[in-house]
Amino acid sequence: MKMEEGNTPIRPEKPGKVKPTRTSQFRPSRIALHIVLIIGSFIMAGPFIWMALSSLKSFEQIFAVPPVWIPDPIMWSxxxxxxxxxxxxxxxxxxxxxxxxxxxxxxxxxxxxxxxxxxxxxxxxxxxxxxxxxxxxxxxxxxxxxxxxxxxxxxxxxxxxxxxxxxxxxxxxxxxxxxxxxxxxxxxxxxxxxxxxxxxxxxxxxxxxxxxxxxxxxxxxxxxxxxxxxxxxxxxxxxxxxxxxxxxxxxxxxxxxxxxxxxxxxxxxxxxxxxxxxxxxxxxxxxxxxxxxxxxx
The missing domain is CATH 1.10.3720.10 (MetI-like)
Structure with a gap:
Protein backbone atom coordinates (compact mmCIF):
# COMPACT_ATOMS: atom_id res chain seq x y z
CA MET A 1 0.00 0.00 0.00
CA LYS A 2 1.44 3.31 -1.07
CA MET A 3 1.68 6.28 1.26
CA GLU A 4 0.71 9.77 0.22
CA GLU A 5 2.20 12.96 1.63
CA GLY A 6 0.81 13.46 5.09
CA ASN A 7 1.05 9.70 5.88
CA THR A 8 -2.37 9.08 4.38
CA PRO A 9 -2.56 5.61 2.88
CA ILE A 10 -3.87 5.25 -0.63
CA ARG A 11 -6.14 2.30 -1.04
CA PRO A 12 -5.94 0.52 -4.34
CA GLU A 13 -9.16 0.54 -6.32
CA LYS A 14 -10.97 -2.76 -6.39
CA PRO A 15 -11.43 -4.23 -9.80
CA GLY A 16 -15.05 -3.85 -10.68
CA LYS A 17 -17.27 -4.37 -13.65
CA VAL A 18 -16.74 -2.04 -16.57
CA LYS A 19 -19.85 -0.05 -17.20
CA PRO A 20 -21.13 -0.59 -20.71
CA THR A 21 -20.80 2.39 -22.97
CA ARG A 22 -23.79 4.06 -24.51
CA THR A 23 -23.16 2.46 -27.85
CA SER A 24 -22.85 -1.07 -26.44
CA GLN A 25 -26.14 -1.04 -24.60
CA PHE A 26 -28.94 -3.15 -25.95
CA ARG A 27 -31.62 -0.99 -27.50
CA PRO A 28 -34.78 -2.62 -28.79
CA SER A 29 -35.74 0.63 -30.51
CA ARG A 30 -32.51 0.59 -32.55
CA ILE A 31 -33.16 -3.00 -33.66
CA ALA A 32 -36.72 -2.10 -34.61
CA LEU A 33 -35.45 0.89 -36.58
CA HIS A 34 -33.01 -1.26 -38.54
CA ILE A 35 -35.73 -3.81 -39.28
CA VAL A 36 -37.97 -1.06 -40.64
CA LEU A 37 -35.11 0.33 -42.75
CA ILE A 38 -34.30 -3.11 -44.15
CA ILE A 39 -37.93 -3.73 -45.06
CA GLY A 40 -38.16 -0.28 -46.62
CA SER A 41 -35.01 -0.86 -48.68
CA PHE A 42 -36.44 -4.12 -50.05
CA ILE A 43 -39.68 -2.33 -50.95
CA MET A 44 -37.78 0.45 -52.71
CA ALA A 45 -35.51 -1.99 -54.57
CA GLY A 46 -38.38 -4.33 -55.46
CA PRO A 47 -39.30 -2.73 -58.82
CA PHE A 48 -35.67 -2.64 -59.94
CA ILE A 49 -35.14 -6.29 -58.95
CA TRP A 50 -38.34 -7.27 -60.76
CA MET A 51 -37.20 -5.37 -63.89
CA ALA A 52 -33.77 -7.04 -63.87
CA LEU A 53 -35.26 -10.52 -63.40
CA SER A 54 -37.99 -9.92 -65.99
CA SER A 55 -35.33 -9.07 -68.56
CA LEU A 56 -34.32 -12.76 -68.43
CA LYS A 57 -37.85 -14.22 -68.62
CA SER A 58 -40.05 -15.30 -71.47
CA PHE A 59 -43.25 -13.45 -72.30
CA GLU A 60 -45.35 -16.12 -70.56
CA GLN A 61 -43.28 -16.02 -67.36
CA ILE A 62 -43.72 -12.25 -66.99
CA PHE A 63 -47.51 -12.57 -66.83
CA ALA A 64 -47.61 -15.87 -64.96
CA VAL A 65 -50.02 -16.15 -62.00
CA PRO A 66 -48.79 -16.54 -59.29
CA PRO A 67 -45.78 -14.38 -60.20
CA VAL A 68 -42.54 -16.16 -61.05
CA TRP A 69 -39.53 -14.38 -59.57
CA ILE A 70 -36.68 -16.60 -60.74
CA PRO A 71 -36.65 -17.07 -64.54
CA ASP A 72 -36.63 -20.69 -65.63
CA PRO A 73 -35.13 -21.07 -68.16
CA ILE A 74 -32.97 -17.95 -68.22
CA MET A 75 -33.48 -16.15 -71.53
CA TRP A 76 -30.06 -14.58 -72.12
CA SER A 77 -31.10 -13.97 -75.71
Whole structure:
Protein backbone atom coordinates (compact mmCIF):
# COMPACT_ATOMS: atom_id res chain seq x y z
CA MET A 1 0.00 0.00 0.00
CA LYS A 2 1.44 3.31 -1.07
CA MET A 3 1.68 6.28 1.26
CA GLU A 4 0.71 9.77 0.22
CA GLU A 5 2.20 12.96 1.63
CA GLY A 6 0.81 13.46 5.09
CA ASN A 7 1.05 9.70 5.88
CA THR A 8 -2.37 9.08 4.38
CA PRO A 9 -2.56 5.61 2.88
CA ILE A 10 -3.87 5.25 -0.63
CA ARG A 11 -6.14 2.30 -1.04
CA PRO A 12 -5.94 0.52 -4.34
CA GLU A 13 -9.16 0.54 -6.32
CA LYS A 14 -10.97 -2.76 -6.39
CA PRO A 15 -11.43 -4.23 -9.80
CA GLY A 16 -15.05 -3.85 -10.68
CA LYS A 17 -17.27 -4.37 -13.65
CA VAL A 18 -16.74 -2.04 -16.57
CA LYS A 19 -19.85 -0.05 -17.20
CA PRO A 20 -21.13 -0.59 -20.71
CA THR A 21 -20.80 2.39 -22.97
CA ARG A 22 -23.79 4.06 -24.51
CA THR A 23 -23.16 2.46 -27.85
CA SER A 24 -22.85 -1.07 -26.44
CA GLN A 25 -26.14 -1.04 -24.60
CA PHE A 26 -28.94 -3.15 -25.95
CA ARG A 27 -31.62 -0.99 -27.50
CA PRO A 28 -34.78 -2.62 -28.79
CA SER A 29 -35.74 0.63 -30.51
CA ARG A 30 -32.51 0.59 -32.55
CA ILE A 31 -33.16 -3.00 -33.66
CA ALA A 32 -36.72 -2.10 -34.61
CA LEU A 33 -35.45 0.89 -36.58
CA HIS A 34 -33.01 -1.26 -38.54
CA ILE A 35 -35.73 -3.81 -39.28
CA VAL A 36 -37.97 -1.06 -40.64
CA LEU A 37 -35.11 0.33 -42.75
CA ILE A 38 -34.30 -3.11 -44.15
CA ILE A 39 -37.93 -3.73 -45.06
CA GLY A 40 -38.16 -0.28 -46.62
CA SER A 41 -35.01 -0.86 -48.68
CA PHE A 42 -36.44 -4.12 -50.05
CA ILE A 43 -39.68 -2.33 -50.95
CA MET A 44 -37.78 0.45 -52.71
CA ALA A 45 -35.51 -1.99 -54.57
CA GLY A 46 -38.38 -4.33 -55.46
CA PRO A 47 -39.30 -2.73 -58.82
CA PHE A 48 -35.67 -2.64 -59.94
CA ILE A 49 -35.14 -6.29 -58.95
CA TRP A 50 -38.34 -7.27 -60.76
CA MET A 51 -37.20 -5.37 -63.89
CA ALA A 52 -33.77 -7.04 -63.87
CA LEU A 53 -35.26 -10.52 -63.40
CA SER A 54 -37.99 -9.92 -65.99
CA SER A 55 -35.33 -9.07 -68.56
CA LEU A 56 -34.32 -12.76 -68.43
CA LYS A 57 -37.85 -14.22 -68.62
CA SER A 58 -40.05 -15.30 -71.47
CA PHE A 59 -43.25 -13.45 -72.30
CA GLU A 60 -45.35 -16.12 -70.56
CA GLN A 61 -43.28 -16.02 -67.36
CA ILE A 62 -43.72 -12.25 -66.99
CA PHE A 63 -47.51 -12.57 -66.83
CA ALA A 64 -47.61 -15.87 -64.96
CA VAL A 65 -50.02 -16.15 -62.00
CA PRO A 66 -48.79 -16.54 -59.29
CA PRO A 67 -45.78 -14.38 -60.20
CA VAL A 68 -42.54 -16.16 -61.05
CA TRP A 69 -39.53 -14.38 -59.57
CA ILE A 70 -36.68 -16.60 -60.74
CA PRO A 71 -36.65 -17.07 -64.54
CA ASP A 72 -36.63 -20.69 -65.63
CA PRO A 73 -35.13 -21.07 -68.16
CA ILE A 74 -32.97 -17.95 -68.22
CA MET A 75 -33.48 -16.15 -71.53
CA TRP A 76 -30.06 -14.58 -72.12
CA SER A 77 -31.10 -13.97 -75.71
CA UNK A 78 -33.36 -11.12 -74.54
CA UNK A 79 -30.32 -8.90 -73.96
CA UNK A 80 -28.79 -9.49 -77.40
CA UNK A 81 -32.18 -9.26 -79.11
CA UNK A 82 -32.95 -5.93 -77.45
CA UNK A 83 -29.60 -4.51 -78.55
CA UNK A 84 -30.06 -5.69 -82.12
CA UNK A 85 -33.75 -4.79 -82.43
CA UNK A 86 -33.05 -1.06 -82.09
CA UNK A 87 -29.96 1.11 -82.75
CA UNK A 88 -28.94 1.11 -79.10
CA UNK A 89 -25.30 1.80 -79.92
CA UNK A 90 -26.20 5.12 -81.52
CA UNK A 91 -28.64 5.95 -78.71
CA UNK A 92 -25.97 5.25 -76.08
CA UNK A 93 -23.54 7.53 -77.89
CA UNK A 94 -26.16 10.29 -78.09
CA UNK A 95 -27.04 10.01 -74.40
CA UNK A 96 -23.40 9.96 -73.29
CA UNK A 97 -22.24 12.91 -75.30
CA UNK A 98 -25.32 15.00 -74.51
CA UNK A 99 -24.95 14.23 -70.80
CA UNK A 100 -21.23 15.03 -70.68
CA UNK A 101 -21.56 18.28 -72.65
CA UNK A 102 -24.49 19.48 -70.53
CA UNK A 103 -22.79 18.52 -67.25
CA UNK A 104 -19.56 20.31 -68.19
CA UNK A 105 -21.40 23.47 -69.25
CA UNK A 106 -23.63 23.45 -66.17
CA UNK A 107 -20.65 23.07 -63.85
CA UNK A 108 -19.03 26.09 -65.50
CA UNK A 109 -22.05 28.39 -65.74
CA UNK A 110 -23.56 27.46 -62.37
CA UNK A 111 -20.27 27.84 -60.51
CA UNK A 112 -19.69 31.27 -62.09
CA UNK A 113 -23.20 32.44 -61.21
CA UNK A 114 -22.92 31.00 -57.70
CA UNK A 115 -19.62 32.81 -57.13
CA UNK A 116 -21.17 36.08 -58.31
CA UNK A 117 -24.20 35.71 -56.03
CA UNK A 118 -22.12 34.62 -53.03
CA UNK A 119 -19.07 36.89 -53.11
CA UNK A 120 -19.65 39.79 -55.50
CA UNK A 121 -21.93 42.50 -54.16
CA UNK A 122 -23.89 44.43 -56.79
CA UNK A 123 -27.20 46.34 -56.69
CA UNK A 124 -30.21 44.02 -56.71
CA UNK A 125 -28.20 40.83 -56.23
CA UNK A 126 -30.49 39.49 -53.51
CA UNK A 127 -33.67 40.25 -55.49
CA UNK A 128 -32.18 38.72 -58.61
CA UNK A 129 -31.18 35.59 -56.72
CA UNK A 130 -34.68 35.18 -55.25
CA UNK A 131 -36.19 35.61 -58.72
CA UNK A 132 -33.69 33.07 -60.00
CA UNK A 133 -34.72 30.55 -57.36
CA UNK A 134 -38.39 31.20 -58.09
CA UNK A 135 -37.92 29.53 -61.46
CA UNK A 136 -37.47 26.22 -59.62
CA UNK A 137 -41.18 26.34 -58.74
CA UNK A 138 -42.20 26.52 -62.41
CA UNK A 139 -42.72 23.02 -63.88
CA UNK A 140 -40.80 22.27 -67.04
CA UNK A 141 -44.05 21.32 -68.80
CA UNK A 142 -45.25 24.92 -68.48
CA UNK A 143 -42.30 26.28 -70.45
CA UNK A 144 -42.16 23.43 -72.94
CA UNK A 145 -44.44 24.97 -75.58
CA UNK A 146 -42.75 28.42 -75.54
CA UNK A 147 -39.37 26.68 -75.70
CA UNK A 148 -40.53 24.60 -78.67
CA UNK A 149 -41.67 27.74 -80.49
CA UNK A 150 -38.28 29.37 -79.87
CA UNK A 151 -36.40 26.29 -81.06
CA UNK A 152 -38.63 26.07 -84.15
CA UNK A 153 -38.04 29.75 -84.96
CA UNK A 154 -34.25 29.39 -84.93
CA UNK A 155 -34.38 26.01 -86.69
CA UNK A 156 -33.16 23.78 -83.88
CA UNK A 157 -36.11 21.37 -83.80
CA UNK A 158 -35.02 17.78 -84.55
CA UNK A 159 -31.52 18.71 -83.48
CA UNK A 160 -29.51 18.00 -80.35
CA UNK A 161 -28.99 21.74 -79.93
CA UNK A 162 -32.59 22.01 -78.71
CA UNK A 163 -31.61 19.78 -75.76
CA UNK A 164 -28.03 20.91 -75.23
CA UNK A 165 -28.32 24.69 -75.15
CA UNK A 166 -31.33 25.24 -72.80
CA UNK A 167 -30.07 22.68 -70.28
CA UNK A 168 -26.44 23.79 -70.46
CA UNK A 169 -27.11 27.46 -69.78
CA UNK A 170 -29.62 27.27 -66.95
CA UNK A 171 -29.94 25.25 -63.76
CA UNK A 172 -31.29 27.09 -60.73
CA UNK A 173 -30.72 24.14 -58.40
CA UNK A 174 -27.04 24.02 -59.29
CA UNK A 175 -26.60 27.74 -58.64
CA UNK A 176 -28.34 27.41 -55.26
CA UNK A 177 -26.28 24.37 -54.23
CA UNK A 178 -22.94 25.88 -55.19
CA UNK A 179 -23.77 29.31 -53.77
CA UNK A 180 -24.46 27.81 -50.34
CA UNK A 181 -21.11 26.03 -50.45
CA UNK A 182 -19.17 29.10 -51.62
CA UNK A 183 -20.71 31.21 -48.84
CA UNK A 184 -19.01 28.89 -46.35
CA UNK A 185 -15.54 29.78 -47.67
CA UNK A 186 -13.83 32.23 -45.28
CA UNK A 187 -13.81 35.77 -46.58
CA UNK A 188 -10.24 36.25 -45.37
CA UNK A 189 -8.93 34.00 -48.14
CA UNK A 190 -10.48 36.22 -50.78
CA UNK A 191 -9.28 39.40 -49.07
CA UNK A 192 -5.72 38.04 -48.91
CA UNK A 193 -5.82 37.30 -52.64
CA UNK A 194 -7.11 40.80 -53.38
CA UNK A 195 -4.25 42.31 -51.36
CA UNK A 196 -1.83 40.31 -53.51
CA UNK A 197 -3.37 41.87 -56.63
CA UNK A 198 -5.68 39.05 -57.72
CA UNK A 199 -8.73 39.91 -59.84
CA UNK A 200 -12.15 38.18 -59.52
CA UNK A 201 -11.39 35.81 -62.40
CA UNK A 202 -8.15 34.65 -60.77
CA UNK A 203 -9.91 34.21 -57.41
CA UNK A 204 -12.65 32.16 -59.09
CA UNK A 205 -10.23 29.89 -60.95
CA UNK A 206 -7.47 29.45 -58.36
CA UNK A 207 -9.30 29.70 -55.02
CA UNK A 208 -13.02 29.08 -55.38
CA UNK A 209 -13.04 26.14 -57.81
CA UNK A 210 -10.47 24.01 -55.92
CA UNK A 211 -12.37 24.52 -52.66
CA UNK A 212 -15.81 23.60 -54.05
CA UNK A 213 -14.81 20.27 -55.57
CA UNK A 214 -17.12 18.20 -53.29
CA UNK A 215 -20.12 20.33 -54.22
CA UNK A 216 -19.14 20.28 -57.91
CA UNK A 217 -18.86 16.49 -57.80
CA UNK A 218 -22.27 16.11 -56.14
CA UNK A 219 -23.96 18.52 -58.53
CA UNK A 220 -22.26 16.93 -61.54
CA UNK A 221 -23.60 13.51 -60.57
CA UNK A 222 -27.11 14.85 -60.04
CA UNK A 223 -26.95 16.66 -63.36
CA UNK A 224 -25.70 13.58 -65.24
CA UNK A 225 -28.47 11.40 -63.82
CA UNK A 226 -31.11 14.01 -64.68
CA UNK A 227 -29.92 14.49 -68.26
CA UNK A 228 -29.44 10.76 -68.83
CA UNK A 229 -33.03 10.05 -67.72
CA UNK A 230 -34.48 13.04 -69.59
CA UNK A 231 -37.40 11.82 -71.67
CA UNK A 232 -39.88 14.64 -72.25
CA UNK A 233 -37.52 17.00 -74.10
CA UNK A 234 -36.18 14.42 -76.60
CA UNK A 235 -39.75 13.23 -77.13
CA UNK A 236 -40.91 16.74 -78.06
CA UNK A 237 -37.90 18.01 -80.00
CA UNK A 238 -36.54 14.91 -81.78
CA UNK A 239 -38.18 12.95 -84.59
CA UNK A 240 -35.21 11.28 -86.31
CA UNK A 241 -34.46 7.88 -84.76
CA UNK A 242 -30.72 8.40 -85.28
CA UNK A 243 -30.94 11.31 -82.83
CA UNK A 244 -32.85 9.40 -80.14
CA UNK A 245 -31.48 9.05 -76.63
CA UNK A 246 -31.71 5.80 -74.66
CA UNK A 247 -34.95 6.62 -72.72
CA UNK A 248 -36.68 7.72 -75.92
CA UNK A 249 -35.52 4.66 -77.85
CA UNK A 250 -36.83 2.39 -75.08
CA UNK A 251 -40.30 3.85 -75.57
CA UNK A 252 -40.35 2.52 -79.15
CA UNK A 253 -40.57 -1.04 -77.78
CA UNK A 254 -44.11 -0.22 -76.71
CA UNK A 255 -46.32 -0.85 -79.73
CA UNK A 256 -49.88 0.24 -80.39
CA UNK A 257 -51.38 -3.20 -79.77
CA UNK A 258 -48.55 -5.44 -78.54
CA UNK A 259 -45.57 -4.60 -76.33
CA UNK A 260 -42.52 -6.85 -76.28
CA UNK A 261 -42.06 -6.69 -72.51
CA UNK A 262 -39.03 -9.03 -72.22
CA UNK A 263 -37.01 -6.94 -74.69
CA UNK A 264 -38.23 -3.72 -73.11
CA UNK A 265 -37.19 -4.91 -69.64
CA UNK A 266 -33.80 -6.01 -71.00
CA UNK A 267 -33.26 -2.62 -72.65
CA UNK A 268 -34.34 -0.77 -69.50
CA UNK A 269 -31.95 -2.83 -67.37
CA UNK A 270 -29.06 -2.04 -69.72
CA UNK A 271 -29.92 1.66 -69.72
CA UNK A 272 -29.80 1.80 -65.91
CA UNK A 273 -26.28 0.35 -65.67
CA UNK A 274 -24.34 3.63 -66.30
CA UNK A 275 -26.39 5.53 -63.71
CA UNK A 276 -26.06 2.69 -61.21
CA UNK A 277 -22.29 2.46 -61.67
CA UNK A 278 -21.85 6.21 -61.24
CA UNK A 279 -23.94 6.23 -58.08
CA UNK A 280 -22.13 3.25 -56.52
CA UNK A 281 -18.67 4.74 -57.07
CA UNK A 282 -19.61 8.37 -56.38
CA UNK A 283 -22.01 8.09 -53.45
CA UNK A 284 -19.29 9.35 -51.10
CA UNK A 285 -18.95 12.55 -53.14
CA UNK A 286 -22.73 12.98 -53.16
CA UNK A 287 -23.00 12.71 -49.38
CA UNK A 288 -19.95 14.90 -48.76
CA UNK A 289 -21.10 17.60 -51.17
CA UNK A 290 -24.62 17.78 -49.72
CA UNK A 291 -23.40 17.60 -46.12
CA UNK A 292 -20.89 20.42 -46.51
CA UNK A 293 -23.21 22.69 -48.47
CA UNK A 294 -24.86 24.13 -45.38
CA UNK A 295 -21.65 24.56 -43.35
CA UNK A 296 -20.73 28.19 -42.83
CA UNK A 297 -17.10 29.23 -42.35
Missing amino acids: NITDSLSAMPFGRAYFNSFYISFVVVFCQLLTCSMAAYAFAKIKFPGSRVLFIAFLATMMVPMQVTLIPLYLIMDTIGWVNSHLSILVPNALFNAFGVFLLRQFIMGIPKEMEEAAVMDGANPLYIYLKIILPLVRPALAAFGIFSFIGIWNNFIQPLVFLSDQNLYTVPLLLATFKGLYVTNWPLMMAGATISVIPVLVIYVFAQRQIIEGIALTGVKG
